[in-house]
Amino acid sequence: MTVSSVVQLKGGPNGYSNAAAEVARPESSSDRRSSSQGQGPLSDTVIEAKKVSKWYGAFRALTDINLTVRKGERVVICGPSGSGKSTLIRCFNRLEAHQEGEITVNGIRLHSKMRDVAEVRKNVGMVFQHFNLFPHMTVLMNCMAAPMWIKGVPEAEARKLAIKFLERVHIPEQANKYPAQLSGGQQQRVAIARSLCMEPAVMLFDEPTSSLDPEMVAEVLDTMTSLARDGMTMVCVTHEMGFARSVADRVVFMDAGLIVEENKPHDFFTNPQHERTKLFLSQILKH
Amino acid sequence: MLYQDTVESEILVHKPWFIASVFAVVLAVFLALNLTGTTMGELMRPVIGDPLESGLYGRFAIAFVIAIVFCLNLVMIGFVPLKVQIGIVWLEMLILFLVFVKTLNLNLPFIWKNLPFLITQGIVTTLYVSAISLVFSSLIGIVAAVAKLSSNGFAYGIASFYTSFFRGLPLLMQIYLIYLGLPQLGIVMDAVPSGILALSLCIGAYMTEIFRAGIQSIDRGQWEASRSLGFGFGLTMRRIILPQALPVIIPPMGNSFISMLKDSSLVSVLGVWELTFLARTLGQATFNHMEMLIAVAIIYWILSICLELIQSRIERYYARSKVR
Numbered sequence: 227m228t229v230s231s232v233v234q235l236k237g238g239p240n241g242y243s244n245a246a247a248e249v250a251r252p253e254s255s256s257d258r259r260s261s262s263q264g265q266g267p268l269s270d271t272v273i274e275a276k277k278v279s280k281w282y283g284a285f286r287a288l289t290d291i292n293l294t295v296r297k298g299e300r301v302v303i304c305g306p307s308g309s310g311k312s313t314l315i316r317c318f319n320r321l322e323a324h325q326e327g328e329i330t331v332n333g334i335r336l337h338s339k340m341r342d343v344a345e346v347r348k349n350v351g352m353v354f355q356h357f358n359l360f361p362h363m364t365v366l367m368n369c370m371a372a373p374m375w376i377k378g379v380p381e382a383e384a385r386k387l388a389i390k391f392l393e394r395v396h397i398p399e400q401a402n403k404y405p406a407q408l409s410g411g412q413q414q415r416v417a418i419a420r421s422l423c424m425e426p427a428v429m430l431f432d433e434p435t436s437s438l439d440p441e442m443v444a445e446v447l448d449t450m451t452s453l454a455r456d457g458m459t460m461v462c463v464t465h466e467m468g469f470a471r472s473v474a475d476r477v478v479f480m481d482a483g484l485i486v487e488e489n490k491p492h493d494f495f496t497n498p499q500h501e502r503t504k505l506f507l508s509q510i511l512k513h
Numbered sequence: 514m515l516y517q518d519t520v521e522s523e524i525l526v527h528k529p530w531f532i533a534s535v536f537a538v539v540l541a542v543f544l545a546l547n548l549t550g551t552t553m554g555e556l557m558r559p560v561i562g563d564p565l566e567s568g569l570y571g572r573f574a575i576a577f578v579i580a581i582v583f584c585l586n587l588v589m590i591g592f593v594p595l596k597v598q599i600g601i602v603w604l605e606m607l608i609l610f611l612v613f614v615k616t617l618n619l620n621l622p623f624i625w626k627n628l629p630f631l632i633t634q635g636i637v638t639t640l641y642v643s644a645i646s647l648v649f650s651s652l653i654g655i656v657a658a659v660a661k662l663s664s665n666g667f668a669y670g671i672a673s674f675y676t677s678f679f680r681g682l683p684l685l686m687q688i689y690l691i692y693l694g695l696p697q698l699g700i701v702m703d704a705v706p707s708g709i710l711a712l713s714l715c716i717g718a719y720m721t722e723i724f725r726a727g728i729q730s731i732d733r734g735q736w737e738a739s740r741s742l743g744f745g746f747g748l749t750m751r752r753i754i755l756p757q758a759l760p761v762i763i764p765p766m767g768n769s770f771i772s773m774l775k776d777s778s779l780v781s782v783l784g785v786w787e788l789t790f791l792a793r794t795l796g797q798a799t800f801n802h803m804e805m806l807i808a809v810a811i812i813y814w815i816l817s818i819c820l821e822l823i824q825s826r827i828e829r830y831y832a833r834s835k836v837r
Contacts, residue, residue: 319741340745347743358738362756362831372742375752417738424742 270297271330272428272459273318278327280313280483287313288324289483295428300460302470302491305480306506311463314480315430318461319343319350332427348376351421355433357413359405365392365416366401369423376424384423391419395449411442415449422453429453431462467510471495479503526591536584543576553579614807623801624808630795635788636812642709642787643774649713650773651766654720659750661725672721679718685779687711692783708780716773723765727758760831767824771817778813788812 273295280288287310295301303311316322317329320336320343329336331346360368369388373379379387392398395415397408405413414434421429431450435443447469454460454473464470470477470491477494479487479502487494487503498504525531548554549571554564561567561574586605590598660672679687691714692707702710731754739749781790788809796805 321737321741344743344745347741350741352738352741354734354738356734358732358734360735360738360753360757371752372744375748376743420742 271295272297272299272332273461274328274330275314275317276328276330278314278317278324278329280310280317280322280324280326287483288317290327291483291485293478293485293488295459295461297427297459298457299475300454300473301462301476301478302474303461303463303478303480304465304467304470304506305486309480310483311480312432313483315432315461315463318428318430319347319352321352348424349427351424351426351429353414353417353421353429353431353434355436357405357410357417357437359413359417359420361405364402364404365397365408368405368416369420372420372424387423388419391422392416394422395419396445409442410438411445414438414442414446418446418449418453428459428461431460431464433463433465435464435466465510467495479506481506524591526587532584532588535587536580539580539583540576543579544572546576547572548575548579617803617807619804619807620801621804623799624804627795627805628808631788631791631808631812634786635791635809636816638705638785638787639774639777640816642705642712642780642785643770643777645709646712646716646773646777647770649709650716650720650769653713653717654724655755657717657721658724658728661721662728676718676721679715680722682715684711684715684776685782687715688779688782704780704783704785708777708783708785712773712777712780715776716769719769720766723762723769724758726765727762728754730761731757760828763824763827763831767820770824771820774816774820775813 271294273293275291275293278288278291279286291314293301293314303315305311313322317324317336318331320329323338324336332349334342334346336343336346359365360371363371366385366388369391370381370384373384373387374381389398389401392401395418397412397415397419400408400412400416405416408416418429418434434450435446438446443466447466450460450462450469451473462469462474472491474491477489477491478485479494479498479500481502487498487500489499494503495507498507549564549567553575554561554567554571557571557575557578558564561571564571567574590601593601657672657675660668661676663669682690688708688711691711692702692704695702695707735753735757736749739753744753777787778789781787781793784790792805792809796802
């Protein structure tokens with residue numbers, strides 16, 4: 227991370243800055259490339275994937291993936307469809323099981339033991355392409371459910387928490403509506419608030435804007451950008467290259483289950499190393 | 514309600530060709546039926562003279578009048594709004610039913626005399642046998658549905674064997690098997706518990722399939738969202754999946770319960786004093802079979818209507834999150 231981009235991120239358009247960002251920056255601005263391997267659980271590594279492979283039957287979806295996400299980092303994963311990027315992000319909270327290699331999240335190694343997986347999921351928020359809000363609950367209840375039922379937060383406190391995060395995504399006035407009454411962009415922002423209510427250590431975004439109308443993409447991306455500015459650790463599968471360029475610390479390009487290239491956004495977009503990356507970028511940035 | 518197109522369609526019962534063909538059919542049917550010997554014939558006496566002597570002319574006159582009245586009725590109904598139409602049709606069907614009952618020449622005082630006992634003994638027994646079976650069959654249904662959806666071969670095996678067996682046997686057979694077969698294994702049960710057990714097991718098998726279909730109808734994403742928030746299996750099922758599956762489950766469930774209410778009449782073969790048993794025993798002794806059968810039939814009908822109302826109330830409750 228260059229110094230200029232740190233400054234740019236901290237002093238964003240609103241002059242927004244908070245304690246989390248202050249704390250997170252210095253750690254992640256150290257040379258993460260060289261120090262990312264061999265971290266213990268006490269380090270600032272949030273997600274670490276080592277030689278991860280996954281098969282669907284005979285089809286190999288992921289091949290020897292190595293990826294480290296450190297505290298406060300924003301990683302964007304992009305690539306053509308079918309390249310395994312969604313599969314990879316879903317492995318990080320074990321919605322998918324990997325067959326080989328090792329994934330460590332928050333110091334806990336992911337395997338099939340329910341207890342550990344549950345512990346990891348408590349600390350990992352996930353936002354889906356199709357929102358997956360609970361349609362039979364109000365927006366407020368969608369946000370209150372997890373803190374109340376998982377963490378045992380008292381109802382009044384959970385309500386306060388929910389309203390705080392609904393304000394954070396700018397829709398506190400929709401709190402008592404049902405998801406079906408909201409627009410796509412509003413639903414996705416509720417989904418973000420719902421995940422935030424668990425106060426996760428890292429947020430995973432699985433193509434959060436892909437099923438939205440163009441007008442609503444902006445409101446969701448704005449929410450994500452402001453989250454990033456607050457120092458939230460984020461892993462984001464997206465085709466929004468503008469978002470990747472302005473927010474990401476690193477862009478990971480995947481193709482056919484492999485990480486082809488991994489670079490800082492500026493270098494990634496201006497000086498791609500691999501032919502496949504160049505082709506992808508030329509396709510996606512054509513219009 | 515079916516999808517309503519915004520295009521205005523012509524009213525069928527106001528089309529001349531339709532009314533004409535209905536008229537022809539009704540006329541033909543009543544010509545063939547020969548109603549000269551019935552009340553209808555008596556009503557027509559001023560026109561056709563002695564009904565029994567009137568011959569073909571009388572038959573034709575009666576059929577003609579009936580066809581005219583029927584067609585006029587159709588045309589008139591076509592003019593009123595939907596709700597009134599439904600009301601009129603219900604009323605007319607009820608009147609026809611009452612006329613039918615009337616023609617049976619029932620001994621009404623006998624019905625009135627026995628009605629209190631039918632209610633205090635018969636309805637109460639039928640209702641509590643059905644209600645207890647309802648609770649048990651729902652519990653069996655949920656558990657077996659989860660077992661049938663699980664990846665546990667043992668659970669799946671038991672659940673699928675259970676549904677196959679109890680859906681495949683006639684309920685009457687199951688009742689006999691439980692009441693007469695279990696004592697041979699040393700388990701002696703009274704008639705009422707045996708009946709409840711048989712009903713619960715049989716309807717439970719149907720409920721299993723209803724719950725399974727309901728649970729499977731919920732989008733995979735709901736499971737993923739729920740699990741990714743850290744909910745366990747039980748919590749996801751109880752709070753996320755079942756509440757959403759219920760609107761899908763309730764209509765077929767109401768169906769099952771209504772049919773169970775009526776199937777509870779089969780328990781009468783064990784000598785349980787429920788409606789059907791009382792209808793047979795009370796009627797048989799005094800040769801008032803039809804009186805008791807009609808009375809009990811109407812009671813079953815009223816009970817079913819109550820269940821239908823409850824079902825629609827619940828459906829409306831679960832539709833509240835679908836408002837826009």
